[in-house]
Amino acid sequence: MLDIQQLRTQLDTVADGLAKRGKPIDFSEFKTLEAERKTLQTRTQELQAQRNSLSKQIGMLKGQGKDASEVMAQVGTLGDELKASEVRLAELLEQFNAILAALPNLPADDVPVGEDEAGNVEIKRWGTPRVFDFPVKDHTDVGEALGQLDFATAAKIAGSRFSLLKGGLARMHRALAQFMLDTHAVDHGYTELYAPYLVNAASLQGTGQLPKFEEDLFKVLRGEQDPLYLIPTAEVPVTNIVRDEILAAEALPLKFVCHTPCFRSEAGSGGRDVRGMIRQHQFDKVELVQIVHPEQSTVAHEELTRQAEVILEKLALPYRRVLLCTGDMGFSAAKTYDLEVWLPAQNTYREISSCSNFAAFQARRMQARFRNDKNKPELCHTLNGSGLAVGRTLVAILENYQQADGSVTVPSVLRPYMGGLESLQPL
RNA sequence: GGAGAGGUGGCAGAGUGGUCGAAUGUACCUGAUUCGAAAUCAGGCGUACUGCAAGGUACCGAGGGUUCGAAUCCCUCCCUCUCCGCCA
Numbered sequence: 001m002l003d004i005q006q007l008r009t010q011l012d013t014v015a016d017g018l019a020k021r022g023k024p025i026d027f028s029e030f031k032t033l034e035a036e037r038k039t040l041q042t043r044t045q046e047l048q049a050q051r052n053s054l055s056k057q058i059g060m061l062k063g064q065g066k067d068a069s070e071v072m073a074q075v076g077t078l079g080d081e082l083k084a085s086e087v088r089l090a091e092l093l094e095q096f097n098a099i100l101a102a103l104p105n106l107p108a109d110d111v112p113v114g115e116d117e118a119g120n121v122e123i124k125r126w127g128t129p130r131v132f133d134f135p136v137k138d139h140t141d142v143g144e145a146l147g148q149l150d151f152a153t154a155a156k157i158a159g160s161r162f163s164l165l166k167g168g169l170a171r172m173h174r175a176l177a178q179f180m181l182d183t184h185a186v187d188h189g190y191t192e193l194y195a196p197y198l199v200n201a202a203s204l205q206g207t208g209q210l211p212k213f214e215e216d217l218f219k220v221l222r223g224e225q226d227p228l229y230l231i232p233t234a235e236v237p238v239t240n241i242v243r244d245e246i247l248a249a250e251a252l253p254l255k256f257v258c259h260t261p262c263f264r265s266e267a268g269s270g271g272r273d274v275r276g277m278i279r280q281h282q283f284d285k286v287e288l289v290q291i292v293h294p295e296q297s298t299v300a301h302e303e304l305t306r307q308a309e310v311i312l313e314k315l316a317l318p319y320r321r322v323l324l325c326t327g328d329m330g331f332s333a334a335k336t337y338d339l340e341v342w343l344p345a346q347n348t349y350r351e352i353s354s355c356s357n358f359a360a361f362q363a364r365r366m367q368a369r370f371r372n373d374k375n376k377p378e379l380c381h382t383l384n385g386s387g388l389a390v391g392r393t394l395v396a397i398l399e400n401y402q403q404a405d406g407s408v409t410v411p412s413v414l415r416p417y418m419g420g421l422e423s424l425q426p427l
Numbered sequence: 428g429g430a431g432a433g434g435u436g437g438c439a440g441a442g443u444g445g446u447c448g449a450a451u452g453u454a455c456c457u458g459a460u461u462c463g464a465a466a467u468c469a470g471g472c473g474u475a476c477u478g479c480a481a482g483g484u485a486c487c488g489a490g491g492g493u494u495c496g497a498a499u500c501c502c503u504c505c506c507u508c509u510c511c512g513c514c515a
Contacts, residue, residue, distance in 0.1 A: 041476085046483085046484090074495090079495080
């Protein structure tokens, strides 16, 4: 959510910033509504003040046992205009909210302007892609040859875009999550959380998935009761911890790490990445979330991204860091780094982590504040990043660590989590 | 799933139609007292919008309704607690 004050006072600046995202937004409706709002709001409050004071008089007169009919007649004349003003004002405010809730965040100043992923800027590369002396298989072929990755059975059980892992591969999946959690909780100082996988609509509003992106979510209907939604990322339950809170300044920064499954309907992604476990309805992710003082968010963003990179380096997986351009950034983000891991079968880097600074955008939606130097409530800044997507990490290991005989070497940092197992062998 | 009781300021807790944005206690902040502290005394102490200011407006779980007037009455939803049943 953008600051409505900023829209009122610097509409052109806001419009310019949003235009950089690619689709210029028409603010003529906003201007029309705003012109009406100011006078209507003043007038409504004036009428309310009159009504309140007259009503008080009625109370006083009646309390003294006097006749109040004259004053009651007087307040009666206000009735129609007041009612009409209140109704119209409520309509206007609702329209403002709808406009505001649908506007994406302003890109940070140092975000490159571009239309799509072609405009992204590579920041760094780490690691050297391995040279194979045998034909490289993609992760689906490697996993199925091991007999430990079974899409056909998953499709029977649930449908397309689900996977069934078995044996050592299932264990490696678990080991990855444990390894990531330990690294962030112990080495990086994050507080580990276990959080709900189903959330209410208010939480999804808070982080920005609703109202615009409902079709991306799995919705659980419960008869008369309010629906719940399966979380698309741990960002939702974790960031909403501070929704409607006013924190003490000393409480910041908050740093949370949380491993959850993530559920995405993948509506509109038809045909993309249908093979393999790159794009699934259900995948696990270890998520990093920080709630920080506004002056700290830029530094925190670098720190958090670096902490995600550490996981890739410990796993010895080659990757690159990319700064997303204005046209490729997510709805709520002010600035985003993607980490892309090397996938030899595709001969390219693929996204495995997305680390974003949301500035005050989410905090304003969810009214997450802290008491500043002047003891006044001020919006926090929020950040999050994958550290990392577990399923895609498993994909990267299958491809990068495959051997000519069909086995897959277990990265050394994972071995303590797998009973010392050094290699996945066909079942 | 059945039966019942509740949601008021950081916390506790009063308030069942009118001078209530809300008593009181406690916590917290400032000052006085003190060598210092405790105790005591005085003042302050929710959020947001609006106004140069004085002030005005909204908010008593959320939304709607009745009324000249709603924390208080009515409806829907959300949440909490107690007992019974079921359950990993």
